[in-house]
Amino acid sequence: MSSLLKITDLHVSVEDKPILKGVSLDIRQGETHALMGPNGSGKSTLAYTLVGHPKYEVTSGSIEIDGTPLNELDPCERARLGLFLAFQYPVTIPGVKVADFLRHAVTNIRNPVRKEGEGLIPMRDFRKELKERMEQLGMDIEFARRYLNEGFSGGEKKRMEILQLAMLQPRFAILDETDSGLDSDAVRVVSEGLRKLAGPQMGVLIITHHERLLEYNIPQFTHVMLAGKIVETGDASLAHELHNQGYAAVRQRHPHEAAEEQERQKAAGPGVVVGAH
Amino acid sequence: MTTDVPVLEDEIGVGDYQYGFHDPTDKYVFQSRRGLDRAIVEQISEMKSEPKWMREFRLEALDIFFRKPMPSWGGDMSQLDFQNMFYYVKASQGQEKSWDDVPEDIRKTYDRLGIPEAEKKYLAGVKAQYESEVVYGSLQEDLSKQGVIFTDMDSALRDYPDLVREYFSTVIPSADNKFAALNSAVWSGGSFIYVPKGVKIEFPLQAYFRINTQNMGQFERTLIIVDEGASVHYVEGCTAPTYSSDSLHSAVVEILVKRGGRCRYTTIQNWSNNVYNLVTKRAKAYGDSLMEWVDGNLGSRLTMKYPAIYLMEPGARGETLSIAFAGKGQHQDAGAKMVHCAPHTSSRVISKSISKDGGRASYRGLVKATHDAHHCKSNVVCDALILDSHSRSDTYPYIEVNQDNLTIEHEASVSKIAEEQLLYLMSRGMSETEASAMIVTGFIEPLVKELPMEYAVEMNRLIELQMEGSVG
Ligand SMILES: Nc1ncnc2c1ncn2[C@@H]1O[C@H](COP(=O)(O)OP(=O)(O)O)[C@@H](O)[C@H]1O
Ligand SMILES: [Mg+2]
Numbered sequence: 001m002s003s004l005l006k007i008t009d010l011h012v013s014v015e016d017k018p019i020l021k022g023v024s025l026d027i028r029q030g031e032t033h034a035l036m037g038p039n040g041s042g043k044s045t046l047a048y049t050l051v052g053h054p055k056y057e058v059t060s061g062s063i064e065i066d067g068t069p070l071n072e073l074d075p076c077e078r079a080r081l082g083l084f085l086a087f088q089y090p091v092t093i094p095g096v097k098v099a100d101f102l103r104h105a106v107t108n109i110r111n112p113v114r115k116e117g118e119g120l121i122p123m124r125d126f127r128k129e130l131k132e133r134m135e136q137l138g139m140d141i142e143f144a145r146r147y148l149n150e151g152f153s154g155g156e157k158k159r160m161e162i163l164q165l166a167m168l169q170p171r172f173a174i175l176d177e178t179d180s181g182l183d184s185d186a187v188r189v190v191s192e193g194l195r196k197l198a199g200p201q202m203g204v205l206i207i208t209h210h211e212r213l214l215e216y217n218i219p220q221f222t223h224v225m226l227a228g229k230i231v232e233t234g235d236a237s238l239a240h241e242l243h244n245q246g247y248a249a250v251r252q253r254h255p256h257e258a259a260e261e262q263e264r265q266k267a268a269g270p271g272v273v274v275g276a277h
Numbered sequence: 278m279t280t281d282v283p284v285l286e287d288e289i290g291v292g293d294y295q296y297g298f299h300d301p302t303d304k305y306v307f308q309s310r311r312g313l314d315r316a317i318v319e320q321i322s323e324m325k326s327e328p329k330w331m332r333e334f335r336l337e338a339l340d341i342f343f344r345k346p347m348p349s350w351g352g353d354m355s356q357l358d359f360q361n362m363f364y365y366v367k368a369s370q371g372q373e374k375s376w377d378d379v380p381e382d383i384r385k386t387y388d389r390l391g392i393p394e395a396e397k398k399y400l401a402g403v404k405a406q407y408e409s410e411v412v413y414g415s416l417q418e419d420l421s422k423q424g425v426i427f428t429d430m431d432s433a434l435r436d437y438p439d440l441v442r443e444y445f446s447t448v449i450p451s452a453d454n455k456f457a458a459l460n461s462a463v464w465s466g467g468s469f470i471y472v473p474k475g476v477k478i479e480f481p482l483q484a485y486f487r488i489n490t491q492n493m494g495q496f497e498r499t500l501i502i503v504d505e506g507a508s509v510h511y512v513e514g515c516t517a518p519t520y521s522s523d524s525l526h527s528a529v530v531e532i533l534v535k536r537g538g539r540c541r542y543t544t545i546q547n548w549s550n551n552v553y554n555l556v557t558k559r560a561k562a563y564g565d566s567l568m569e570w571v572d573g574n575l576g577s578r579l580t581m582k583y584p585a586i587y588l589m590e591p592g593a594r595g596e597t598l599s600i601a602f603a604g605k606g607q608h609q610d611a612g613a614k615m616v617h618c619a620p621h622t623s624s625r626v627i628s629k630s631i632s633k634d635g636g637r638a639s640y641r642g643l644v645k646a647t648h649d650a651h652h653c654k655s656n657v658v659c660d661a662l663i664l665d666s667h668s669r670s671d672t673y674p675y676i677e678v679n680q681d682n683l684t685i686e687h688e689a690s691v692s693k694i695a696e697e698q699l700l701y702l703m704s705r706g707m708s709e710t711e712a713s714a715m716i717v718t719g720f721i722e723p724l725v726k727e728l729p730m731e732y733a734v735e736m737n738r739l740i741e742l743q744m745e746g747s748v749g
Contacts, residue, residue, distance in 0.1 A: 051704045075703035091701035095719030108706035116711040164705065
């Protein structure tokens with residue numbers, strides 16, 4: 001039976017400011033969903049909320065995997081249930097080697113009941129697997145010895161997220177602008193990488209502004225977010241249309257949310273640029 | 278609920294210190310009465326059948342100790358009761374060359390601490406000091422053939438009297454500070470190392486210090502002489518059992534590194550948190566030599582330790598790497614002193630401290646240059662990581678320079694574990710404890726990677742133990 005990630009009428013606030021205002025979304029293992037929307041519409045907020053960022057408070061609604069509610073679970077427990085986020089801004093952990101970090105992560109995800117201090121997966125098996133995965137993604141094995149994201153270029157960081165995805169093989173993967181800020185070669189590598197990894201065992205939510213990632217990973221569903229709501233859902237052609245024509249038409253079709261978006265921008269004050277595309 | 282856990286240990290919050298076990302003391306060969314006076318000092322000297330000059334040296338130091346006031350800075354020593362201590366405790370008859378001959382209780386202790394294993398694997402020589410005396414010693418044969426001396430200080434005084442007399446107390450005079458004076462009066466054990474010209478010792482020499490008796494004072498005295506172009510890496514580890522009342526560890530370490538020589542002195546100390554650890558360490562580095570202190574300070578109630586390097590001649594380099602971890606009820610007041618006594622000398626200090634559960638970590642450092650020490654360089658970097666809001670970190674950098682023609686850099690940073698870092702690691706399946714431990718391990722990694730492999734592993738394990746149960 002394929003698993004289901006079910007988001008129902010989700011309301012989320014950050015520092016008491018409501019950001020998401022009733023988001024519902026069903027993602028099944030094996031499906032690919034695209035989530036698009038202007039900057040500031042709440043896409044990253046949804047991603048962070050799903051993995052349990054403590055700053056993002058669920059005020060109502062629910063997130064469930066196969067009927068298990070996630071609301072009370074911490075990020076570690078959610079990860080062990082098979083949830084993964086490729087971060088828009090991957091975090092640097094100075095002094096922690098990629099290989100050490102990944103060995104811990106892989107051990108925990110594959111043995112969800114593991115307690116800290118208990119044994120790790122055997123070094124030899126792990127090394128072999130890591131090497132294979134890195135080769136597949138065209139990564140220099142030297143990266144395994146570097147400190148996690150320290151001094152990495154933008155492209156290297158994003159590739160590191162994909163490597164983690166490859167090693168952890170989650171049931172549900174959220175990719176938050178994994179293709180942003182990369183040159184076209186890097187976008188191709190990341191896109192191809194994801195295509196190889198995603199399969200019938202993985203439900204994928206791709207947050208993106210670009211087409212390339214979606215060309216390699218054609219979504220069955222495209223969702224458009226505006227002012228904290230999913231205002232439209234279509235198929236791959238909707239993504240194509242948004243990419244070519246921007247969000248003007250969407251705003252016209254949803255004047256209420258467009259007005260709210262305007263309100264928010266005003267409240268944020270000058271100097272904050274929101275709503276590219 | 279279990280009721281067989283001693284309540285006392287729980288009350289002082291040291292129940293989880295892994296080396297907290299202690300051995301019976303009824304088979305001991307000798308134990309001085311509590312307290313300190315001329316008679317005790319004379320008794321120690323008598324038992325050791327020392328030459329007259331050493332006995333006089335001790336008695337003079339005792340006078341200095343009584344004369345000097347307690348330091349008014351650093352940590353709180355108001356609970357330290359000198360008259361309640363045992364100053365000399367001898368647990369066995371002599372020093373053994375084979376583990377099998379070491380008395381069983383003591384041997385078991387070192388087995389539990391993993392010392393014989395380590396020796397088999399990667400050490401060039403070992404000394405194990407239990408209470409006041411060294412109970413076991415070994416040195417690889419080829420090294421002794423090359424003229425390397427690695428013995429305990431008491432034997433050295435007997436077997437190499439001229440060498441000891443020539444250098445003893447030339448780096449740290451008794452009058453240097455109150456605790457150096459105390460050590461000079463009642464010292465016992467410690468290591469003596471002489472590395473002849475041009476001899477490079479590939480594997481580390483190790484000493485292991487263990488306090489077992491309650492209210493015991495351990496006062497080892499170490500002297501290392503690295504002759505021209507020679508090199509050595511010396512490693513010491515320290516532990517003590519958990520008692521409800523205090524012990525004192527007050528060592529003196531003197532090192533001379535002659536022209537072109539290299540010496541690295543690594544300490545991994547993990548005292549239980551009722552030990553006052555007040556240690557004076559100083560090296561003199563001569564022309565084109567390199568002296569390095571690598572200092573890992575975990576445990577103890579109060580540690581005050583500022584390894585010093587006097588850069589005596591042009592081309593001398595000094596480096597101190599230190600890690601301090603201050604947990605509940607602990608104050609680590611540690612740092613470094615670099616004294617540039619000659620032109621074209623350089624020094625570097627890297628200090629990393631972690632404080633948690635109300636612990637306090639202070640960096641106290643001095644960079645000094647004499648008036649003719651031109652074209653010197655000094656670089657000091659102190660990073661502190663504070664794990665919760667009731668813990669504390671301070672930096673006290675002192676700079677005394679009478680020179681324009683030199684470069685001194687000092688950087689200090691204080692950080693907390695960022696929410697974003699925790700989230701990132703936890704979103705990869707790490708528990709909060711594991712994530713915090715990983716961040717802390719990464720924080721000290723630049724220093725840990727300088728340790729021999731086995732010690733690096735041990736250090737990381739100790740940090741993980743310190744971190745356990747610390748969140749939530
Ligand atoms: N950590 C945060 N602190 C304060 N405001 C935030 C935070 N995260 C998001 N927001 C606000 O929530 C809104 C949605 O942001 P975000 O989810 O990042 O949008 P998107 O990813 O679609 O560009 C924005 O107005 C943003 O300023
Ligand atoms: Mg975003």
